Amino acid sequence: MADVRLVNVSKMYEGGNTAVKDVNIEIKDKEFVVLVGPSGCGKSTTLRMIAGLEEISSGELIIDGKVVNNVSPKDRDIAMVFQNYALYPHMTVYDNMAFGLKLRKFSKEEINQRVTDAAKILGLEDYLERKPKALSGGQRQRVAVGRAIVRKPKVFLFDEPLSNLDAKLRVQMRTEISKLHQRLEATMVYVTHDQVEAMTMGDKIVVMKDGFVQQIDSPLNLYNHPVNKFVAGFIGSPAMNFIPGYLKNEGKLQFHSNNNEFSFPLGSIYQEKLKAHAGKSVVMGIRPEDFFDVSTKKEGTEYYEIIPELEVVEPMGNEVFLYFTLEGVQITARIPTRERLVPRTKQPLYMDLSKLHFFDAADEKSLLV
């Protein structure tokens, strides 16, 4: 196993398109790192550069202490699981898994041993003689994973491996890959556009946008302390609500929404941190789960009460999603209640004033980090 370092790595295409700009990522040995971001953010390109499938335009890629910019994919000792599985259709499951070992001239016994072991781990023992077309999507995905693990490479790379599976299977495979990581104690780099996968699987998450790294942090830190509005909106489901406004010092620091529909004094934890930003245009962020109703709000917490008219009510069983408009902005609230709420009625809701986020309206950077 090995650590992977990307130092000022960029990828420029002919014609001047830049896919990845000046990326610095440090992946420690045995770490599970997830690259996440919307389509076209450069996460797959970054992964493909680590794999050696894309040339690195500038910067250095270091695997296990060695610069590997000019090393061909086969000599990097990595394994990759592709989004479309990329199984060899003319080979059986056994041959698919054994292919890499055969090329590396392993003995027949060793190959047999490793393939059988991997098949046992992945529950593929009964399918070894089948061709990929005779397998279901989930089984194909397992074969793709099996092909990677038999090689015992330094680094595992996953390129959106679950996006072709149905929702139920995706959850199942997600936990299986996490288990596999614990079992193999391997360095893994995982690309996804699904922030739920990122949050649940990663030791460390790299959030990317437009080729730039936005933030590298643990899942909880990303959730609690996003460095900018993009990260705040991308991590968390449903996404964070943003209300534009400004800060005003009236003895105590107050947040006013832009058209003064509402204003409230900031909680004590923000007074000190945001003092320097008084008078500034800001965007306030609040996560849907930081709204409460009368029955669920806790004593001793500072709240601000709003009474919006509910537009849509989505009962999920253990909780309810509420949609309403505030300040001309569509707001989502997620209330842990089992009560039946009725659309087109006014409903008092409480914003937890200790869970707010503030971003500079101009550069969208967090004012709290």
Place this chain on the structure above:
Amino acid sequence: MKNRNLLTLLTAFWLKLWVSIKYFFKKYSVKGLIYLFLIFFTVIAIYPILNVFTMSIRPGDKLLSTSLAVIPDNWTFQQYVNLFTKTDFLNWIVNSLVVSLTVTFTGVVLASTAGYAISRFNFVGKKMSMLGLMGTQMFPATMLLLPMYIMLIKLELINSYLGIIIIYSATALPFCVWQMKGFYDTIPFSLEESARIDGCNRWQAFYVIILPLAAPALVITALFSFMTAWSEYIVAAQILQDTNLYTLPLGLKSFESNLSTEWGLYAAASLVVSIPVVILFVILSKWLVSGLTLGSVKG
């Protein structure tokens, strides 16, 4: 009451009979029409071949008979015996096989690699070379005859296998390259990428992974190249003047002379010539069908 029961029974019977008749016609009339149609065109296709066969087994004195019998009176295989014993037919077969198999081999090797390069790599002049290849297909072969002839004279390749092999390959290649390129385009890039990560270099990824998957397209390329050379007459007639080098179409034509034509030999030879092609088609037809559909639909 009894009458009423009888009436109901009769009505039910007639109704059932009517439904059965309707069903029978519905089921068989459409199918019947289709079969009639198919049989009609099959007869149209087979009749000339049957006629040639009849002619090949007629005794020498009845060659110009107007009888329509498929198996003539006093039928004989003498023409076939003569073909192999009294003419250069075996020599022509060998010549044709040498030329056709070389053209097939060249076609498969060059088209499979050129198609791959065009499908997978970006290089200067890629678009132009593709259009150029396509452009060569726009000219009728006879139009190219003179320039090709002059070129071969300058290269001193007239009256040689090499000359005709080059011309046949050049004629067959553009289509084959386009065809192979189209097929490679349907094979996902990730297969080669996966192979390269598994331990292949670019060349290995091509011949271990991609080439076996392109087998249907290779079969079409091989068939097309073979057919181009096997049955070609006009170009061969200009380039091969030495009778020892004659390919089958030239040999067959030599049965025609100013005074008389040996129709019996002609017919027998025609049938023998078509046998390898038929066998090739039967063996490869499985690939041919899947090849044509696989190329068009990504699956």
